[in-house]
Amino acid sequence: MAGIRFDQVSKRFGGVTAVNALSMEIQAGEFVSILGPSGCGKTTLLRMLAGLERPSAGAISIGGAVVNELAPAERNVAMVFQTYALYPHMTVAGNIEYPLKKRRVPKTERAGRVREAARVLELEALLGRKPRELSGGQQQRVALGRALVRDPAAFLLDEPLSNLDAKLRTHMRAELIRLHRRIGRTMVYVTHDQLEAMTMSQRIAVLNEGALQQFASPQDIYARPRNDFVAGFIGTPSMNFLDGRLEGTGADRVFRSGDWSLPIGALRLADEHPDPDRRVRLGVRPEHVRLDAQGEPARVILVEPTGHETILVFDYSGNEIVARMDGEVSLEPDDSVRLSFRVAKLHLFAADDGRRLNLDDS
Amino acid sequence: MSAPARKSRRYLFNLFAWTVVLVIAFPLLWMLLTSIKPQSELFLIPPALLPGEITFEHYRRLLTETPFLTYLKNSAWLAGGTTLVVIVIATLGAHSLVRFSYPGRERLATLVLFTYLLPSVVLVIPLYLLMAGLGLANTLTSLIIAYTTFALPYALWLLRSFMKAIPEDLESAALVDGASRMQAFVDVILPQAMPGIISTAMFTAILAWNEYLYALVLVNSDAARPLTTGVINMLVTSFNIEWSLLMAASVMMSVPLIVVFAFLQRYLTRGFSAGAIKG
Ligand SMILES: Nc1ncnc2c1ncn2[C@@H]1O[C@H](COP(=O)(O)OP(=O)(O)OP(=O)(O)O)[C@@H](O)[C@H]1O
Ligand SMILES: [Mg+2]
Numbered sequence: 014m015a016g017i018r019f020d021q022v023s024k025r026f027g028g029v030t031a032v033n034a035l036s037m038e039i040q041a042g043e044f045v046s047i048l049g050p051s052g053c054g055k056t057t058l059l060r061m062l063a064g065l066e067r068p069s070a071g072a073i074s075i076g077g078a079v080v081n082e083l084a085p086a087e088r089n090v091a092m093v094f095q096t097y098a099l100y101p102h103m104t105v106a107g108n109i110e111y112p113l114k115k116r117r118v119p120k121t122e123r124a125g126r127v128r129e130a131a132r133v134l135e136l137e138a139l140l141g142r143k144p145r146e147l148s149g150g151q152q153q154r155v156a157l158g159r160a161l162v163r164d165p166a167a168f169l170l171d172e173p174l175s176n177l178d179a180k181l182r183t184h185m186r187a188e189l190i191r192l193h194r195r196i197g198r199t200m201v202y203v204t205h206d207q208l209e210a211m212t213m214s215q216r217i218a219v220l221n222e223g224a225l226q227q228f229a230s231p232q233d234i235y236a237r238p239r240n241d242f243v244a245g246f247i248g249t250p251s252m253n254f255l256d257g258r259l260e261g262t263g264a265d266r267v268f269r270s271g272d273w274s275l276p277i278g279a280l281r282l283a284d285e286h287p288d289p290d291r292r293v294r295l296g297v298r299p300e301h302v303r304l305d306a307q308g309e310p311a312r313v314i315l316v317e318p319t320g321h322e323t324i325l326v327f328d329y330s331g332n333e334i335v336a337r338m339d340g341e342v343s344l345e346p347d348d349s350v351r352l353s354f355r356v357a358k359l360h361l362f363a364a365d366d367g368r369r370l371n372l373d374d375s
Numbered sequence: 376m377s378a379p380a381r382k383s384r385r386y387l388f389n390l391f392a393w394t395v396v397l398v399i400a401f402p403l404l405w406m407l408l409t410s411i412k413p414q415s416e417l418f419l420i421p422p423a424l425l426p427g428e429i430t431f432e433h434y435r436r437l438l439t440e441t442p443f444l445t446y447l448k449n450s451a452w453l454a455g456g457t458t459l460v461v462i463v464i465a466t467l468g469a470h471s472l473v474r475f476s477y478p479g480r481e482r483l484a485t486l487v488l489f490t491y492l493l494p495s496v497v498l499v500i501p502l503y504l505l506m507a508g509l510g511l512a513n514t515l516t517s518l519i520i521a522y523t524t525f526a527l528p529y530a531l532w533l534l535r536s537f538m539k540a541i542p543e544d545l546e547s548a549a550l551v552d553g554a555s556r557m558q559a560f561v562d563v564i565l566p567q568a569m570p571g572i573i574s575t576a577m578f579t580a581i582l583a584w585n586e587y588l589y590a591l592v593l594v595n596s597d598a599a600r601p602l603t604t605g606v607i608n609m610l611v612t613s614f615n616i617e618w619s620l621l622m623a624a625s626v627m628m629s630v631p632l633i634v635v636f637a638f639l640q641r642y643l644t645r646g647f648s649a650g651a652i653k654g
Contacts, residue, residue: 065547085550092551098544102566111562115553159552 015076015166015199016041017062022071024057024223031057033223034071039216041076042197044190046210049220050246055203056095058220059169062201063092076166086115091160092169095203097152099144099159106131106140109158116163130162133188149176157185161192167199174209186213207247211235219243241367244296244360250324250335253302255295256364268295268361273309273330279356281372293370296360299324302336308353313344327352403629410434410622417618433623442597443624446605450584451631452515453601457522457583458576461530464523466572469534470564474546484535491528498524499592506593513596521589526579533578537571538564573642581632602628 017039024032032054039045047055060066062073064085072079080088091112099108109130113123131137134154144152153176160168170189174182190213193200204210210217211231219226219234219242226246227239238244244252257270264278275295314333315326323342327334329352336352344350361370409417410433412426437443472484502524506517541564549559565572590604600608606624610617 060547063547063551065550084555085547086553086555090551092548094544094548096542096544098542098548100545100548100563111549112552115549115558159548 016043016074017167017199017201018072018074019058020072020074022058022061022068022073024054024061024066025069030223032061032068035220035223035225036071037218037225037228039199039201042199044193044200044213044215045202046214046217047201047203047220048205048207048210048217048246049226051205053220054223055220056171057223059092059171059201059203062088062167063090063169064088089166090169091163091165091167093156093160093171093173095171095175097144097156099152099155101144103143104140105136105142105144105147105155105158108144108155109136109162112159112163126162130158133161133192134158134185150178150181153177154185164196165198167201169201169203171203172205173202175205189213207249219246221246237369237371237373238296238360239369241294241296241362241369244362244369248298250299250337252360253297253299253332253334255297255332257293257295259291259293259361268293270295271331275354275356277356277359277361280359280361282361282370283372284370292364294362294364294367296362297334297354298358298360299335299337301355301358302327302334302338302352303355304338304342304350305353306351308351311350311352313346313348313350316344316346406622406625410619410626412619414619433619434627437620437623437627441609441620442600442605443602443627445597446600446602447627449515449599449605450601450603450628453518453522453586454580454583456515456519457526458579460519460523461526461579462572462576465527465530465534465575466565466568468531469538470560472531472535473538474543484532487528487531491525491532495525495588499589502589503592513594513599515599517593518586518590518599518601521593522583522586526582529582530575530579533575534568534571537568537575541567570642573639577635577639577642580635584628584632 019035019037022032022035023030035058047058049055057066061068062075064080064083064087068081072081074080075088075090100111103111106127109127110123113126118126127140128137131140134157136151136154136158139147139151139155144155147155153173157170157173160170173189174185177185186209189200189202202210202214214231216228216230217234218228221242227234227243229237229239234243234247238247241254245254255268255270257268260267260269260274266276266278266280266282268275268277277295309330311327311329311334313325314328317324317326318340321340323338323340325336325338325342325344327336327350334352362368363370408424408426411429411431413428413430413432416423416427472480498521502521503512506512506514506520509517511517511520545563545567546559549563550556554562585603586601587603590601594600594604597605602624606621606628610621610624
């Protein structure tokens with residue numbers, strides 16, 4: 014078992030900076046998700062960790078030792094590739110067995126471990142097939158099998174469940190969590206899927222354009238996003254943003270946007286005396302918008318019932334506001350309503366660098 | 376289009392195709408027939424297509440009374456040796472050109488192609504002097520080296536396009552699974568590149584088997600002469616051309632090629648579309 018440490022790691026491909034001065038420390042045995050939009054450097058980060066790509070700058074340590082100079086084979090990490098990368102000329106069994114062969118595991122032991130991995134992944138019936146005779150989801154499970162059959166210092170998983178159907182995905186998610194609990198290996202899990210990241214991981218690293226935005230527990234990331242990128246990226250539907258200015262201080266503070274203003278005296282800020290007329294972005298999660306006879310007038314634009322809840326889009330003083338309400342609301346497009354926000358739950362970000370301005374007790 | 380019209384169209388097309396085949400194959404057929412005609416029938420006027428009497432006398436004479444078998448053996452060594460040298464170097468070289476990044480990699484690849492564009496005649500004298508200087512004049516080795524100079528660039532480019540079609544992640548996966556660079560190459564890259572390697576090997580073997588110019592200039596002893604120059608040398612003199620023996624020799628030179636083609640043609644046709652399709 015081994016912790017992983019990135020120390021000011023950068024990777025440039027010609028003019029493209031794929032990873033930018035990233036520092037992060039993953040505890041031994043921790044389950045960490047890496048979340049971010051397409052092209053933000055997730056795969057590059059894993060490839061550097063596996064030894065397939067050399068960092069342009071910075072140091073990577075596994076288990077306390079700097080591994081920059083170590084070949085992939087010497088790092089003892091297992092990786093599931095986004096492209097599966099199954100060996101086309103080997104059978105499913107051959108694919109899963111390959112890493113054991115290369116690590117000189119005795120033949121008698123190999124067979125048992127391949128069978129066990131195949132059982133967990135429901136691949137037993139397919140062991141004799143070649144990869145091209147498998148569906149996408151089956152191929153993905155073989156790729157997972159090739160990693161799970163090993164006993165590495167850490168698992169690196171690059172979107173390992175993206176191609177599975179909903180049922181199998183839920184099943185595999187549970188299997189991975191169970192596996193992690195049983196063997197307690199460090200797992201670095203790259204995903205596009207927020208729900209996956211939120212439910213599976215102990216901590217989530219949010220990446221954007223190669224830079225680490227926030228590395229914290231799922232609850233923290235959701236409730237206390239460190240900047241407006243994280244705030245907007247995490248949560249579906251995403252957070253509403255209103256651009257405006259801060260006026261006044263303390264209990265008299267108001268947020269002003271055009272001729273509309275909102276008293277936010279209940280909101281505590283880290284810096285109680287910001288510049289007067291400071292430009293800020295107000296962030297409102299859809300679940301913190303509510304119907305309120307005392308509130309501001311708004312007009313319904315769109316109603317999307319999903320069953321247990323309803324997603325509504327409002328025109329709110331010229332801004333589009335998305336709200337999440339329970340499935341009972343009976344509103345129609347063009348209905349006029351009054352809305353208010355739960356002020357204590359609002360987020361404030363600096364307009365220039367997107368930094369979070371709220372005071373967080375922790 | 377109505378069914379009969381379509382049928383007659385196909386019929387016409389087949390007729391056309393077979394005519395073309397016949398025109399191309401006719402000299403080969405003539406070669407075969409001439410080689411089994413008695414000498415007396417060769418110059419009949421009007422010429423007879425089919426032999427009046429079938430004889431294998433020319434083949435017997437060729438095999439027992441001439442150095443034909445020595446030439447055949449030399450040609451086989453040349454084709455085999457050149458192919459082995461070229462394939463080993465080209466496979467490793469193509470892999471390096473595709474996978475590793477080092478300064479000037481693309482330029483190197485282009486430069487290699489450039490040497491291929493150089494006409495052989497330009498190189499033949501320098502090569503002769505070089506071989507003589509190395510004490511390799513009149514040896515099979517000198518020819519293998521000479522053939523490598525023009526077969527290697529070509530093989531390198533052909534294999535490069537095959538290697539490019541192999542996803543990089545395959546090799547990465549093998550490395551992470553615990554293979555060394557060389558093991559990953561042998562376990563994963565080689566099997567994937569095998570169709571390309573086989574067709575490149577065939578092209579190389581055919582080039583070496585049919586080569587004439589270098590063989591003519593670099594070698595002038597019967598011990599190291601291949602079929603191409605050997606046969607001409609022994610059967611074509613300024614006084615006389617031994618047509619029957621020449622045709623028998625030509626048939627026997629073609630047979631190995633035809634056999635190889637027949638067995639490996641599915642790889643060969645794949646070679647023509649290298650890189651176009653995956654897997
Ligand atoms: N070998 C390479 N050469 C040049 N640029 C590269 C290379 N690999 C990655 N990049 C660039 O680096 C950036 C990050 O790529 P990366 O594959 O790490 O993204 P990602 O977060 O995994 O995206 P996705 O979610 O789509 O898989 C991209 O802009 C990509 O174009
Ligand atoms: Mg990726």
